[in-house]
Amino acid sequence: MSGMDLKEQKYVCTLAECGTLVQAAEKLFITQPALSLYITNLEKTLGLPLFERRGKKFKLTYTGRCYVEKARKMLALQREFNEEIEEIAREQRGLIRLGIAQRRGSWLLPPVLAEYDGLWPDIEIRLREGNLSVLYEMLRNTELDLVVLNDYDATDRMEKIVLFEEEFLVAVSPEHPINAKSFQKPGEYYRRVHPEDMNGECLLLCTKMQSTRKIEDQIIQSYKLCPAKIREFRSVETAVQMAAEGMGISFVREGFAVNLHYDKPLCYYIPDIPDHKKTVVAAYTKNSALPKYMRDFIYLLKEHAAHYCERRRGESPF
Numbered sequence: 001m002s003g004m005d006l007k008e009q010k011y012v013c014t015l016a017e018c019g020t021l022v023q024a025a026e027k028l029f030i031t032q033p034a035l036s037l038y039i040t041n042l043e044k045t046l047g048l049p050l051f052e053r054r055g056k057k058f059k060l061t062y063t064g065r066c067y068v069e070k071a072r073k074m075l076a077l078q079r080e081f082n083e084e085i086e087e088i089a090r091e092q093r094g095l096i097r098l099g100i101a102q103r104r105g106s107w108l109l110p111p112v113l114a115e116y117d118g119l120w121p122d123i124e125i126r127l128r129e130g131n132l133s134v135l136y137e138m139l140r141n142t143e144l145d146l147v148v149l150n151d152y153d154a155t156d157r158m159e160k161i162v163l164f165e166e167e168f169l170v171a172v173s174p175e176h177p178i179n180a181k182s183f184q185k186p187g188e189y190y191r192r193v194h195p196e197d198m199n200g201e202c203l204l205l206c207t208k209m210q211s212t213r214k215i216e217d218q219i220i221q222s223y224k225l226c227p228a229k230i231r232e233f234r235s236v237e238t239a240v241q242m243a244a245e246g247m248g249i250s251f252v253r254e255g256f257a258v259n260l261h262y263d264k265p266l267c268y269y270i271p272d273i274p275d276h277k278k279t280v281v282a283a284y285t286k287n288s289a290l291p292k293y294m295r296d297f298i299y300l301l302k303e304h305a306a307h308y309c310e311r312r313r314g315e316s317p318f
Contacts, residue, residue, distance in 0.1 A: 006078050009071035011038055012050060016068050020056050093122045094293050099135035099147040100127070103236060104280075107259045108148070112300045119300075123293045132211050139285060145294065148301065151279035153211050158283040161298055164305040165277045166254040168215055170198070170269045173246040182269055193269045195223040202229040202248030204239040212236070215278070216251050219271060240266065253278065255305075280305065 011028060015035070018024040025032045043049050050064035060068060100109065105127070113125060128135065128144060132153055138144045140157070147158075154160050170193055172178055178198065182191040203220075206213040219225070231248065233239040236256055243250035244264040252260070257268055270276050282298045284290065290298075 006071075006074055008038075008042060009074050011035060012042070012064070013068055013071050013075060015039065015051070015058055016060050016064065019058055021058070022056070024058075094291060095124045095126060095145075096294055096297055097126045097128065097143065097145045099138060099144045100129060101131070101135075101149070102129040103256055104148060105129050107255060108301070108305055112297075112304050115304075116297055116300055119296065120293050123297075125297075131209070133209075139283070142285065145284060145288075146298070147283050149281065149283060150211055151281045152214070154281060154283045157286055159286050159288070160281040160283050161302070163280045163282055163298075163302045165279050167270055168276055168278050169252050169254055169257055170271050171240050171243045171250040171252050171257065171266050172269070173244055174265055174267055175246055176243075176249070176267070178249065178269075179267055182267075188270065190268055190270045192272045194272050195219055195225065198227075198249055199223075199225050200228050202231065203227045204231050204233060204242050204248045204250040206236065206239065206251075207232050207234050210234075212251065212253070219251075219273065222273070255280075 011024075014028055015021070015024040018027060021032045021036055025035045028035065039051065043051075046063070048063045049061050050067055051058040052061055109127070116123075116125070128138060130138075132149065135144065135147050135149070136155075139147050148163065151160065151162070167190060169190065170178075178193055178201070181197045182193050184191050203216070203225075205216050220227070229248070231239075231242070233242070236252055237260060239250045240252050240257070240260055241262050241264075242248065244262050244266050251271075252268075257266075260266075282301055
């Protein structure tokens with residue numbers, strides 16, 4: 001793979017170093033007449049002489065010294081650029097532009113980035129945290145290479161790699177009446193509650209701009225719930241902490257729940273619905289080729305995320 005070609009700068013700098021056409025032509029693997037003609041034509045183009053001819057000796061003029069000073073910097077940049085191109089071709093250098101929701105990124109990314117940095121120190125991870133609509137648009141405009149999102153939010157323009165599954169949980173205070181109606185299914189960590197038992201209760205929901213609201217509305221519609229009141233919150237943390245205060249019933253993803261820290265305790269339950277588990281994927285533009293360093297990054301995301309909730313359950317006071 002060839003990089004930038006700065007033949008003009010190379011010819012002038014080599015002649016300046018060697019001082020004679022014989023030595024410079026030899027070093028450049030060209031004929032003396034060809035080099036002489038090239039230098040002469042260049043000087044005509046510039047309108048100023050680069051060299052004083054003293055017999056067979058070539059000595060730089062003031063213009064020539066200015067030219068060589070800049071040309072050497074250009075040649076140094078060329079060498080650096082060509083080295084980077086070779087490293088990119090060998091997939092040793094590169095850039096991953098990653099989009100992820102801020103709340104999810106706060107618990108998922110730190111251990112992944114720490115390990116990845118040791119494996120691929122010359123790969124830059126450029127992180128964009130934002131809401132789904134912004135990340136969609138950036139991926140569509142090829143401003144992102146990879147987006148971590150919920151499977152049901154992915155479009156048919158995306159290729160998807162499953163990272164992990166997490167529970168979609170109901171959160172209430174320990175004093176809430178629904179606790180007494182919860183029940184255990186064999187082999188499950190969380191107890192369950194029937195969606196119908198949320199009928200007539202105050203529901204603390206996300207705003208309609210947030211993807212979680214789709215799931216909340218689906219539960220309400222599917223089970224024909226009639227809440228006594230609905231309160232909307234842009235912040236999941238605020239909604240869950242309101243539940244801890246006994247203000248109602250909130251919903252939260254398991255990945256967020258295990259990272260919420262609040263003075264008052266919370267009880268988490270699985271809503272007894274068929275699709276209570278939600279899939280999280282790494283998505284990228286369809287038909288895009290993934291270099292090895294990006295495949296390795298996705299693998300680490302998957303490896304860390306797959307067991308994260310399981311590990312944290314042992315640490316969390318559910």
